[in-house]
Amino acid sequence: DQQVKQNSPSLSVQEGRISILNCDYTNSMFDYFLWYKKYPAEGPTFLISISSIKDKNEDGRFTVFLNKSAKHLSLHIVPSQPGDSAVYFCAASATSGTYKYIFGTGTRLKVLA
Amino acid sequence: DAGITQSPRHKVTETGTPVTLRCHQTENHRYMYWYRQDPGHGLRLIHYSYGVKDTDKGEVSDGYSVSRSKTEDFLLTLESATSSQTSVYFCAITAQGGPPYEQYFGPGTRLTVT
Numbered sequence: 001d002q003q004v005k006q007n008s009p010s011l012s013v014q015e016g017r018i019s020i021l022n023c024d025y026t027n028s029m030f031d032y033f034l035w036y037k038k039y040p041a042e043g044p045t046f047l048i049s050i051s052s053i054k055d056k057n058e059d060g061r062f063t064v065f066l067n068k069s070a071k072h073l074s075l076h077i078v079p080s081q082p083g084d085s086a087v088y089f090c091a092a093s094a095t096s097g098t099y100k101y102i103f104g105t106g107t108r109l110k111v112l113a
Numbered sequence: 114d115a116g117i118t119q120s121p122r123h124k125v126t127e128t129g130t131p132v133t134l135r136c137h138q139t140e141n142h143r144y145m146y147w148y149r150q151d152p153g154h155g156l157r158l159i160h161y162s163y164g165v166k167d168t169d170k171g172e173v174s175d176g177y178s179v180s181r182s183k184t185e186d187f188l189l190t191l192e193s194a195t196s197s198q199t200s201v202y203f204c205a206i207t208a209q210g211g212p213p214y215e216q217y218f219g220p221g222t223r224l225t226v227t
Contacts, residue, residue: 006155032214034214034215034216036218041221042220042221043117043203043205043218043219043220043221044156044203044218045218046215046216046217049214049215089155089156091156091216093214095214099144099161099163099207099214100158100161100171101158101216102158102172103148103155103156103157104155105153105154105155106155
């Protein structure tokens with residue numbers, strides 16, 4: 001049973017436009033969410049996070065939105081740049097206790113110049 | 114840079130042989146993790162450690178064991194490698210101390226079991 005789902009395996013966006021990556025979760029105990037970016041042959045790198053007490057968090061061109069009632073989060077990248085082309089993973093955690101994270105399957109973003 | 118190194122970076126081994134992967138960190142983090150990444154599955158947790166000699170299973174722990182005899186090293190062992198364990202393995206640490214609880218990953222080990 002996939003507790004964290006990224007239903008779009010890939011996404012192509014024109015440079016300068018908005019990229020929207022989506023993530024759904026099923027476990028209502030999750031209260032902390034993170035996005036990671038991964039380039040080929042490298043480890044994932046942390047991008048942005050959001051706690052369940054918020055519904056939005058911004059960091060430069062990256063904004064994460066959380067809709068707790070729908071158990072849905074999204075990552076917006078504006079404006080998209082060719083260097084943003086990578087695989088993006090969302091991850092969820094129930095922070096009370098174990099420090100474990102459940103990752104989604106990833107979305108490959110391609111930003112076209 | 115969280116000072117995480119993994120060795121070896123690449124390994125080819127035969128079915129049935131034991132394999133040990135090493136994760137080394139230089140910043141005294143308490144929590145360490147082993148993940149595997151496979152197409153269509155994302156990152157899946159194999160085992161994690163919350164202190165020296167304290168470890169627990171993740172979602173895909175069958176066929177793997179771990180050891181942590183000192184803070185800086187977390188070893189992942191495949192007792193008898195199988196082709197299904199061909200994967201890219203990532204070590205990670207959690208930077209403790211409060212939100213945002215992000216994890217930092219090592220560069221990965223690509224393991225091929227023939």
